[in-house]
Amino acid sequence: MALQVLNLRAENYKRLKAVDITPEGNVVFIGGRNAQGKTSVLDAIWAALAGGEASRATQQPIRDGQDTAVVRLDLGDLIVTRRWTKDDSGTLTVEAPDGAKHSSPQKLLDQAIGARAFDPLAFTRLPAREQLAALVATVDLPFDPDELERERKGVYDRRTEIGRDVTKLEGQLAGYTQPDPSLPEAEESAADVLAERERARSNNEMYERAVAAEKRLMEEINELEEQLREKMNNLALLQDAALQLDRPVDLAPFDERLATLEQTNARVRAQQQRAAVAAELAERKQAHAQHTLKLQQIEQRKAAALAEVEFPVPGLSFNDTGVTFNGIPFSQASAAEQLRVSVALAMAANPTLRVLRILDGSLLDSKSLELIAELAAEHDYQVWIEVVDESGSVGFVIEDGEVR
Ligand SMILES: Nc1ncnc2c1ncn2[C@@H]1O[C@H](COP(=O)(O)OP(=O)(O)OP(=O)(O)O)[C@@H](O)[C@H]1O
Ligand SMILES: [Mg+2]
Structure with a gap:
């Protein structure tokens, strides 16, 4: 089962009033000026899928002055609807396209969806230690590097x-x-x-x-x-x-x-x-x-065990201090190499939910954007990219919590 977002509807989630987005193609740009609700759109997707950990990270998911927030995600084989209410812990339903409801919806989501929030660009900018932890979490290591x-x-x-x-x-x-x-x-x-x-x-x-x-x-x-x-x-x-x-x-x-x-x-x-x-x-x-x-x-x-590990990207490995690419520290790889590797890692970590997000899309130049578009098309992933844009001509333009 490969899942992508066919349609996103969100109401009163954080900065959003009401948005209804039906993306096309492998790259989905969410554009607009600052503080209009772009991050709220990307967060809405992951908040709908993730359980406790995501709700704890967002103290006030409901837009000021409202009583309920709803996010509905059409993932093709699954339709996920999460509702937040002021007074109780809210509800989650996961149904098949024919309307049949799953009995343990969060469990199903947890099983189907791996490292949901993997933002490849954020990975390239992590400190070496955290990068290493993120990599170790995505591969099956036959030993515990700390213990060794x-x-x-x-x-x-x-x-x-x-x-x-x-x-x-x-x-x-x-x-x-x-x-x-x-x-x-x-x-x-x-x-x-x-x-x-x-x-x-x-x-x-x-x-x-x-x-x-x-x-x-x-x-x-x-x-x-x-x-x-x-x-x-x-x-x-x-x-x-x-x-x-x-x-x-x-x-x-x-x-x-x-x-x-x-x-x-x-x-x-x-x-x-x-x-x-x-x-x-x-x-x-x-x-x-x-x-x-x-x-x-x-x-x-250690060398023998490392030789056995299947890293999701050829040339990727690690040493005591952090992630390496082709034998040199990851932070010293070219920007394009770092992005390519991170995207591949993000894909390997999310084999079912084939959706990635990039919150700092404004940092990417046109070459990097092109590279991401190529990788997304090649492996059939949907990449949601937040870009600050004042021209009003980039992707879905969010203005005052709505799609303009
Ligand atoms: N629950 C809420 N109710 C009302 N407003 C909120 C809520 N949560 C966040 N906001 C407001 O939404 C704005 C931030 O929204 P968001 O992060 O989606 O904007 P953005 O378009 O991504 O901005 P930027 O371009 O700076 O990244 C802030 O002004 C914040 O005060
Ligand atoms: Mg933002």
């Missing part, structure tokens, strides 16, 4: 923090001396070395005693032949005991180790700390690289 941007920023900030850790740890690492492979891995305990030394010392003492006893016994053996057998026994026992002991051990190395132990242990500690810092640095570096990869993945996901 938040995610990207989160990863980016986290990576910056980790990067600071990396720099700090690198500085710390540089403060240590290079590792010495000859150092033991762990600090040595003085108590252990002392205990070892004590064992060696007592071994030595016993050894010396044994030797002395042996010597004495040998002398006694010489002197006391008769006790030889018994003493020989003792001697054999002692010799056995001596065999159980280590050979005399040099104690000097223990003393040397003890003398340098504290110094060596300090170096061992430093070496252990250095190894810990190096390990943490490696871990942070890896995390940093992972975050860089994540950022790349987000950019890739």
Whole structure:
């Protein structure tokens, strides 16, 4: 179902007294001097179609001094009549050409009619942020651009923090001396070395005693032949005991180790700390690289998703700051390009109600008007254009709330 305005009748809506307009062709000019009711004509169309939001935007829809306002739109397949009254919320009827009334008229209008009030010229003049919001509302995006941007920023900030850790740890690492492979891995305990030394010392003492006893016994053996057998026994026992002991051990190395132990242990500690810092640095570096990869993945996901989006106009896209056309900011496209794109967007946003409006038509030069007329004819849209005109020769001339 494609709908256009075949006939518009409005009474007492805003500045209007009574107008009856049967447009012809794809471009409908509403001309006349200032404050005569031109915008009121265009508003009447959208006020008739839109529900609550339009009535809230217009505080006083009924012309001063009147009690009711009526707008009747003949859209071919639908006839829409909206009535405003001073005392209640008014009425809306939507009927088929044969007079059959629809039971939920506003619901039907809401379903049949998309972004009614899309004014392509107004779009070209929106700030970049609002333009972006308007575009996003007309296309099916497979992702939420704000959410994706938040995610990207989160990863980016986290990576910056980790990067600071990396720099700090690198500085710390540089403060240590290079590792010495000859150092033991762990600090040595003085108590252990002392205990070892004590064992060696007592071994030595016993050894010396044994030797002395042996010597004495040998002398006694010489002197006391008769006790030889018994003493020989003792001697054999002692010799056995001596065999159980280590050979005399040099104690000097223990003393040397003890003398340098504290110094060596300090170096061992430093070496252990250095190894810990190096390990943490490696871990942070890896995390940093992972975050860089994540950022790349987000950019890739976004690029891939954007490549999937079907924009209503070839060359149209957007980036973080706004709408782009052929890769450059929309505001930098030529005036004709901006108008062409906006009209195409407006058309894409209104596939059923094939009616667009341009409130600031006086800003368009003849070339732009020609372009709009061409696009309207090519895609069979009806474009209502308000133009300030004093000659009285442009379109439907509105004068004092009526068609002259
Ligand atoms: N409910 C109302 N009753 C009476 N007059 C109204 C009402 N609403 C608006 N007006 C008057 O209508 C005039 C504006 O009407 P409208 O915007 O339709 O004019 P216009 O022809 O589009 O003017 P312009 O060329 O300046 O855009 C103003 O003078 C305003 O005071
Ligand atoms: Mg106006």
